[in-house]
Each structure stands twice: as structure tokens, then as C-alpha cells.
Amino acid sequence: MRALRYEGPATGVVLSRSTPEPEVREGEALVRPIKMAIGAADVLMASRKPDVPPVTMGREFVGIVEKIGNSRGAKEKGPTLVGKRVVASSSVSCGDCDLCQRGLAGHCRNRAVVGVFGRDGCFADRVVLPLRNLFVVPSDVDDDRAVFAEALSSAVHAAQQLRLEGKPYITVIGDGVMGLLCGQLMNRLNAAVRVVGSHESRVDLSAKWGVKHRLERDVGRRADQDVVVDCTGTAEGFDLAMKLVRPRGKILVKGMIHPALGAAWTIDVSAIATKEIEVIGSRCGPMGEALEVLKRGEVDVVGLISKRVRLEDGVEGMRIAGRGEAIKVVVEG
Numbered sequence: 001m002r003a004l005r006y007e008g009p010a011t012g013v014v015l016s017r018s019t020p021e022p023e024v025r026e027g028e029a030l031v032r033p034i035k036m037a038i039g040a041a042d043v044l045m046a047s048r049k050p051d052v053p054p055v056t057m058g059r060e061f062v063g064i065v066e067k068i069g070n071s072r073g074a075k076e077k078g079p080t081l082v083g084k085r086v087v088a089s090s091s092v093s094c095g096d097c098d099l100c101q102r103g104l105a106g107h108c109r110n111r112a113v114v115g116v117f118g119r120d121g122c123f124a125d126r127v128v129l130p131l132r133n134l135f136v137v138p139s140d141v142d143d144d145r146a147v148f149a150e151a152l153s154s155a156v157h158a159a160q161q162l163r164l165e166g167k168p169y170i171t172v173i174g175d176g177v178m179g180l181l182c183g184q185l186m187n188r189l190n191a192a193v194r195v196v197g198s199h200e201s202r203v204d205l206s207a208k209w210g211v212k213h214r215l216e217r218d219v220g221r222r223a224d225q226d227v228v229v230d231c232t233g234t235a236e237g238f239d240l241a242m243k244l245v246r247p248r249g250k251i252l253v254k255g256m257i258h259p260a261l262g263a264a265w266t267i268d269v270s271a272i273a274t275k276e277i278e279v280i281g282s283r284c285g286p287m288g289e290a291l292e293v294l295k296r297g298e299v300d301v302v303g304l305i306s307k308r309v310r311l312e313d314g315v316e317g318m319r320i321a322g323r324g325e326a327i328k329v330v331v332e333g
């Protein structure tokens with residue numbers, strides 16, 4: 001079958017035509033992706049070429065379940081899923097370790113991330129996923145919307161982590177997909193929200209949603225924001241967040257680029273103590289709730305799709321996403 005593979009630092013990303021179809025084991029499902037989306041992790045992997053084991057890329061998709069692993073568990077849950085349209089959480093946990101047992105499956109000691117490490121991803125003709133990672137898509141959420149469920153779940157989680165008092169000032173740094181999703185979601189809270197980014201073209205898009213958007217160069221560093229949500233993943237973004245947040249304010253960190261991907265984390269964090277800043281880390285979120293948000297039409301995700309490519313042209317799609325001019329690149333089977 002076809003698979004868009006990361007083959008290590010020397011080769012980078014290639015479209016393989018001879019990847020064996022994955023085997024479906026007990027507790028798993030074979031899924032045919034219909035639409036996929038290139039995410040931040042894919043772009044980083046393709047552009048920074050880390051020294052990590054080869055893997056089929058891709059963690060954001062909507063697809064059809066074709067087959068369930070033959071097992072006792074399958075008899076209970078499996079048959080009802082065959083033929084269903086699903087999305088999947090990309091974090092695969094073992095279910096057995098102490099953290100899984102304590103309800104922290106997202107932080108499993110044996111965690112794999114679909115399409116990044118430990119588990120082949122969805123940029124392929126078929127992908128195998130654990131049944132417990134799958135979520136059936138409501139019929140009134142179309143494929144273009146459903147393909148955003150994984151990214152949106154992360155933004156939903158971030159919005160839930162903010163425990164707001166009064167009507168706070170919130171700045172979201174970063175006008176990529178995560179920043180624009182967080183901006184839209186948080187704008188629905190009782191708060192004065194602005195997105196700070198570097199793309200003039202995204203100001204109009206934000207205006208359409210009624211979300212304030214400022215260019216980074218125009219924003220004063222007055223340390224007057226109650227909450228700053230950093231969606232850049234970079235040292236520069238976190239540094240800016242520390243300059244914008246007020247004393248005793250909160251910074252929510254929506255992912256940080258790992259040093260294995262070439263990020264240089266050499267910044268002065270002393271302001272965390274001197275300004276008594278509360279720093280909150282934020283990662284994956286609830287897929288079921290993201291699907292509900294999509295069903296209720298609370299965010300515009302289709303407006304974020306700026307390019308569509310075929311899986312055949314996946315390598316070029318990765319280049320387009322990496323250049324940053326497209327907000328979201330959707331890959332179609």
C-alpha cells in the first residue's frame with residue numbers, strides 16, 4: 001500500500017508504494033483514512049529531520065473502519081464499529097502502567113504517538129489503531145470538519161484548563177491552527193481575547209470570527225495580560241508570554257518543541273519566580289468533546305483549510321505546510 005514515510009535524517013519524507021498493509025491484532029481496528037491533515041508535528045519532523053526511527057507519518061484524519069481484530073474484545077465492541085466513520089486520539093497508552101492505572105493514560109510510561117513515534121500513522125491507504133482510541137463521528141459533522149477533531153481536542157483541553165475569574169484579558173500567541181482554534185474557543189468565554197501573530201493575512205480571518213488579532217510588532221510589552229496562551233512551541237514565544245503576562249498571571253503552554261527537533265531552550269525563566277507566574281502545561285484533549293464542538297458549529301475550521309493535496313503528492317504537501325503560507329493542508333486519499 002501507499003504510505004508517506006519519514007525515513008530518517010538522510011532520506012527525510014518519501015512516498016512508499018510497497019509498505020505492507022498493517023496487521024490487525026486483538027483490540028485494534030483497520031481503518032481506511034478518507035481525509036487527513038498535516039499537523040505541526042508532521043511539519044517539524046519533515047523540516048527538522050530528527051534522528052528518530054522510521055515511521056509512517058500523520059496523526060489527524062477521518063476514516064472508515066474496515067475490520068476489527070479477531071478477539072473476545074472485538075465481539076463486545078468491534079462489530080458495531082465496522083463501516084463507521086471515525087476519528088482517533090493519537091496518544092496510545094498501555095493501560096497497565098501505574099500512570100494509566102491512576103487515570104493518567106495520556107501520560108502513560110509506555111506511550112506511543114500515532115505517526116510520530118512507536119506507532120505508524122494515517123498518511124497511508126490503511127492505518128491500524130486501538131479500539132479505545134476511536135470515536136464515531138456524528139453524521140452531521142462532515143469530513144472537512146471531522147479531520148480537525150484531533151487538533152481541536154487539544155484546544156478544547158486548553159480552554160478547559162483556564163479557570164477564569166471576572167472578565168480577564170487573554171492573549172493567545174501564535175496564529176497557526178492551534179492559535180486560531182484557541183482564539184475562537186476562548187473568545188466564547190467571559191474574557192477579552194486577542195490573538196497575536198505575524199501573518200497579516202490572518203487578521204481578516206480573525207475579524208470574520210469577531211476575534212481581535214494583533215501583529216506581534218504592534219503589541220506593547222506592558223505585563224498587563226491576566227492569561228497568556230503560548231501556541232508557538234518556541235523559546236521566543238514563551239519569552240514573549242513572560243513579558244506580556246501580569247504579575248501573578250497565568251501562562252498556558254500549548255506544547256513546546258522538543259530539543260530533539262532542534263529547539264534551543266536557553267531562555268531566562270527567572271520571571272516565573274519574580275512575577276509569581278503560574279505556568280500550566282497543556283497537551284492532548286478530549287476527542288468526544290471536540291466532536292461536540294464541531295457538531296454545534298462553535299468554531300470555524302473549514303475556513304482554516306487553505307490547500308488540498310492528494311496522498312500521491314504528500315511530499316509536496318509537506319513542503320507547502322512547512323513554508324507556512326498555508327494554514328492547514330488537507331490530504332485526500
Ligand SMILES: [Zn+2]
Nearest residue numbers: 094097100108
Ligand atoms: Zn500506561
